Amino acid sequence: MKMGYPMAFAALAVSAGAAFAEVESTDPIKLTLHDWTGQLITTNIMAAVLEEAGYNVELVQADYLAQFAGLETGDLHVAMEIWETTGREAMDAATATGNVVVMGETGMLAKEEWWYPEYMKEKCPGLPDWQALNDCAEQFATPETAPKGRYLGGPVTWGGFDEERVAALGLNYEVIHAGTDAAMFAELESAYQRQAPILLWVYAPHWAPQKFKGEWVEFPPYEPACYTDPAWGPNPQATHDCGKPFGPIWKVAYKGLAEKWPGAAKAVEAFRIDNDTMGGMIAKVDLEGQSVEDVVDEWMTANEALWTSWIE
């Protein structure tokens, strides 16, 4: 990503200015980058679209949750992916300050659930129904967890209530937390290479469900009541006796965005993309080794009609 050098830009503004449409302000709009490919693609597309409209855009590396501090003060302006499943609480806290506003859904749906590779179905024919899990606990066991099965959960920071789920549904499993998603998928890759048993937390959109054949475990479907009301679900004494919630991936922005760059705010709000398109692009980057820039360029060329409608 080559960023224009401000002084050079000022010197050349006369010749360059003509290339851009009139915008409200040429101050840079700061979009946050996180550490997963899908988000890089979403944000780069948004950046490219805003640049086409003539805005000055800056991409800033920022932690997924730490970024809210910056969004509240106006250090950062737009965050393109806040997942219902992992970011809802932080997003609500930020919007409650009045300084951060939700810019609508991205069009993508976040799915997170227990997941196993397809070859495990032979060894555990009852899957994907959750009730089959206990029959196969020994299949999924390792020396430290035996006779319990081993379920590889996400990093502790992701939350996810897996311990509660195991207890509520009477699952004979031990939850082992990976420290990062890299470590988590490293284990998946390792197990997949050996066709060894593994049961872990997978989320989509992500390259893993694209690269590895497998299925989600089917728990009783999530409803908000399940997490709050013990009476709900198969276990009348416990909450969390259901699957993980799923929901939209949101866009958020600093409230000053709409004041300073109203056109840009409209474009951010208009941004829509669906899971399949995104999954395809993630696979291109993560599995085929293309660069994010190339994949974004390709999308921009193919979808000109779509994105021009966002900035009109």
Add this chain to the structure above:
Amino acid sequence: MTLWRGIWAGIALIALGLTIFATVPAGWLWPPQAMHLPFAAWLSAGMKWLTDSAAIGPVTVKGLTRAFATLIEAPYEVVKVLLVDGITEGKGRRATTIIPPLSWVAVTVAAVALGHYARSIWLGLLAGALMAYLAIFGQWDSAMVTLASIAIAVPLGVVGGVVQGIAAWRWRWVERVLTPILDLMQTIPTFAFLVPILVLFGFGPVAALLATIIYAMPPMVRVTVVALRAVPSEIVDFANMAGCTPWQRMRKVMLPVALPDLMVGVNQVIMLSLNMVIIASMIGAGGLGADVLESLRRLNIGGGVEAGLAITALAVVLDRLSQAMSERVARSEPRKGNWWRRHPRTTIVLAVTLATGALGYLIPALQDWPKAWQITTKPFWSDLIAHINVNYFDQLEAVRVWFLETLLLPVKRFFLALPWPFLLAVLTLAGWRLGGLRLAALVLALGLFIAASGLWEQAMITVYLCGLSVVLAMVIGVPLGILAASNQTAGRIIGTVVDTLQTLPSFVYLIPVVMLFRVGDFSAMIAVVLFALVPAVKYTAHGLRSVPAELIEAGVVCGCTRGQILRKVRLPMAVPMILLGLNQTILLALSMLVITALVGTRDLGQEVYAALATADVGRGLVAGLAVAAIAIIADRLIGVAASRARAKLAAT
């Protein structure tokens, strides 16, 4: 002496008994809830006050820090234009290059020239070859981003360190204030202060630069103080007799005379800055660190290894060049003639820069190494790991399970079952025996801080994991050090491996380790041991090598065999040095904590990491301070033991 030996043996027995048989009441096992003080809330509130309302006169602290950030950003932008971006027209994706950045040929030639100037053409060729490696393996662009941030962080760290060092040398009270702060800066995991930095200095490369500087600066302060103290008193007297003002004395006498020593500090700052490359990339530094992280997130092991080796290559170039420069400082020869005669290398570099800059328009290969010519080893690394994984996993799993069951789990249980007042009492007693009342009070205070922070359990897991790793690192490292000291060829090979381990980001081997050993304590231990091994090897070898030749000759004259000389002469003489190595091993092991959190440990590192992920300033700092407390306790106890061992050797 025998009495105390008996007492310590008794204490050990009681500890074992307590952990195996006794059921300890809850409040005795871990500090009770009532004891916990809300340090995290206080720190968070303090930080909030600092960022929101604190002001010096009409200027808010935040305004000040932001202005400072802008100040640093300007030179960084300039260096980036030179090395990475060039001058472009337009913004973002539409940018077209008007004047390209320095070409790879120009930078490589500059590296050769610098090596030749600093020492010899051989060093120049080494530096040039490594730079060319970066181009050929397709790491050039990222490497230049990293180099640009190093190019800003190092001078700032050096200047800041020298200024503080001068103040500490000049005024005793400054030294007294700075010493504990430096201790904390070096022992608190970097992650813990990332969030405050983000809040104070904003998001982006500047915050990453500042984090790097904070991490890399402390050794410079210490080296400056030592270097200034080492200026011969006669030279200070001379400066006074010549009628120097304090400023003249510092600028014209002290600093130039101390320069060779100061360069050692510069070298340290460079190496530590490179250690920070990965962590800095987490808050927006980009470059090779970001490549490593990104590759590993995609499980592109080969990509991670290549980017990691590129960091090592950059580290080797900068390390060797700065070391050669520090030796070179002491022997400058004046030259005669006009400018380009006096500066032949600068002339060549400028000529090559201009020529490749201009010719680059006609022959792009001079500007950027063509993509088609790039070599890659990526598939090799991924296939290697896959091969091991598919064919040897069961054997590796057996090793892992053996270690877990016979070593890790029992030790973990032991530490978690130790009642906290008991452990605290034992540590305080040790402090009193080794260093008197002051040390005992310090140990007790730091221990109570951990107890009151509510992080006792995590602290115990930390102690267990680091303790075991340190023991393993010593068990592996000391024999390697002995081997390196007694055989030149072995010494050279071990030296290279150890240097690589020190500069290769641990992230690079963390993911393959997880693939082969799953997430959990064992993988974490491997990563810690690999990293903390380095000082164990280096200090042992150094300690053995620096035994006076006379003593060895005396042993030979007495008819000692080689083995006897090693056991009876060299090893005992090297004990203080090996203890220093142990001390460094512990500090490095603790500094790896946060990294181990990434493979799923539940220690203080995880606490710091979790705090970072939730932007919880107070929680992260408290956990960081707890790590620092453990480090300082270990450092002081072993430090006193080492100086006692030294005194004993001196007395005999």
Add this chain to the structure above:
Amino acid sequence: MTERPVKLACRHVWKIYGPHPERLLAGGAVPTMEEIRQSDHVGAVRDVTLEVAEGEIFVIMGLSGSGKSTLVRCLSRLIEPTGGEILYDGEDLLKASPARMIEIRRHRMGMVFQHFALLPHLTVLENVAFPLEIQGMDRAAREARAREVVQLVGLQGREGNYPRQLSGGQQQRVGIARSLAVEPDLWFLDEPFSALDPLIRREMQEEFLRIQRQLKKTIIFITHDFDEAIRLADRIAIIKDGAVVQVATPEDLVLAPANDYVAAFTAHVTRSKVVTLGRLAVAGLPDSVAGTLPGAARIEEVAERIVSADAPFAVERDGQVIGHVTPAAVISVLIGRSA
């Protein structure tokens, strides 16, 4: 010897190290060695009173640890004395402001150090010119002056060398040249030749005397080498445990040591090296004399002539004949029978 004006005088100078050194001296007290030691203090310089005349070579001689280095640093105020006064041309240095002290050191003091204290990053010329640079003299002027002094110490041609390229003796010549660059009246030499090999030391002593004959500075010279002291000194102060034991000319020291401590130094000294003709002269003049010799001449220098002559020599002092000296008297000194 005619009385010359006093250039530097120190009166009751003390340097005591320890927790509360000033308390020991409160109210003009004169603590003994024992008192100082018992209160956990160290008396590095104790109640030293000295006068150095203009143009005199005044040697302070003591063994290592005797406090001689501390004393000379008190005299130049590199170390702040605990008490006393130091008068340089009548001005009390201990009352001088830091700025005044810088001024005095820049123009009126020079110092030569045991280990040369050359700046490793500067050439010979730059080292010599350094004190002038500090004063703010412009480059051309200070380098011209530096060349003069480099020539004085016989190092012409080495101006562009760095200290590490010179031998020890050459380095100390640079040190001497540097200390003379500012044309100081008062010249401190702190064991300047102790770090040199014996042969070089000898050569440097000659060199030093040559330069002094030319420049006639007031010199305070520190040494632990008694032979060096009697060779160079007009007067010697022997110090022990920080206090002055005896101040005298070399001849008086040898002939009349104040106590056993001094006597132990002088016992092995070849008398002919210190005893002057004036001391041997017998009143009255024989009928024929072989010539006239100055009373200040040391026996060693003139023994050859006196012994090989067949008549006594007349001895004069300040142009007046004070007596004569016979070959027999000289021989008895030479063979060490008496003085």
